[in-house]
């Protein structure tokens with residue numbers, strides 16, 4: 001917050017940043033509509049469109065044609081994308097340590113996140129391979145990126161400053177899919193890595209109304225994990241395995257599995273049930289337009305008759321689960337924060353930290369170890385196969 005009471009980021013008033021981005025995105029996405037559709041070429045991954053807004057700022061739009069194809073793959077039309085981005089955005093409180101800003105579009109579809117320079121650079125280098133993977137397999141729990149932009153104040157544009165002050169004034173933003181539907185009340189939220197080293201929510205985080213809990217908190221709060229139907233469990237495993245193989249191939253680490261937990265019968269939650277907010281039909285969001293966007297779609301699973309959610313929640317596609325004591329849950333899940341590559345600075349950190357802790361419990365190790373530990377935690381500790389219910393309707397396949 002600056003002297004005049006404005007909320008700032010890198011000394012820039014945030015409203016100014018948001019508006020500038022909205023203008024820039026409108027220009028770059030709108031401009032694309034005039035260009036004929038064509039196949040993505042390699043050069044589209046390295047193209048940067050530079051949009052000068054005279055006297056004020058510059059927006060760089062990275063790989064605009066490649067991102068247009070990503071959006072098409074998920075059936076996001078240009079006018080819908082602009083409609084989402086250009087309406088007022090809601091700021092989300094970020095429990096992370098990175099200081100990134102998060103904004104949610106009012107239709108709940110997209111999140112804008114500020115990222116560091118090295119993360120933006122890494123995403124750029126990732127794009128061709130990532131494109132190949134998402135095209136082959138759009139049913140993925142990996143983040144779906146729909147744009148990468150950079151905001152730059154024009155006064156810092158002069159050659160002299162480039163690389164010094166100018167670099168600092170660049171604000172890079174990614175647009176990705178939102179995993180947590182805001183019309184569903186999340187009674188708990190977990191950010192899991194499969195590591196136990198320092199993986200407990202800070203005391204500051206715990207004070208919050210809806211804290212984001214970590215691995216050690218999960219083990220404490222749900223020692224028996226979440227029970228899933230066998231088919232659903234297998235679908236989760238298959239999807240996570242596939243996604244982790246991709247992450248490993250890019251030598252990515254430090255990602256998390258995000259789980260939003262909705263208690264279907266909130267009166268019996270551990271918290272004593274603060275009572276469900278009556279769902280006001282006027283606030284009910286329209287169904288998602290994006291394809292393969294709900295958890296059930298993503299893992300390619302179907303609701304079984306005995307745990308099909310109520311009508312107003314079916315569309316949100318949460319994964320039905322139970323606690324060991326039989327409480328019904330809906331889980332909203334995805335893999336997040338993947339723009340951290342092993343090569344960047346990890347070797348040193350690991351060598352340093354392993355002096356103090358047992359190698360197996362530190363979260364800074366190497367990509368294949370990270371991925372294995374991550375999966376093993378999810379498949380053995382977090383998710384468990386539920387015994388088949390006696391009364392459950394069997395699904396028949398012909």
Ligand code: ATP
Pocket residue numbers: 094095096097098099100102111143176177178179180189191212256258336337
């Ligand atoms: P750090 O690097 O310190 O871990 P960060 O600033 O990079 O944090 P993330 O780890 O990406 O932030 O995310 C922080 C939190 O924001 C998550 O725990 C989650 O609650 C929320 N979040 C992140 N991505 C999404 C998403 N796609 N949909 C919904 N919520 C998200």
Ligand code: CA
Pocket residue numbers: 096254256336337
């Ligand atoms: Ca993180």
Ligand code: CA
Pocket residue numbers: 096098337
């Ligand atoms: Ca991060």
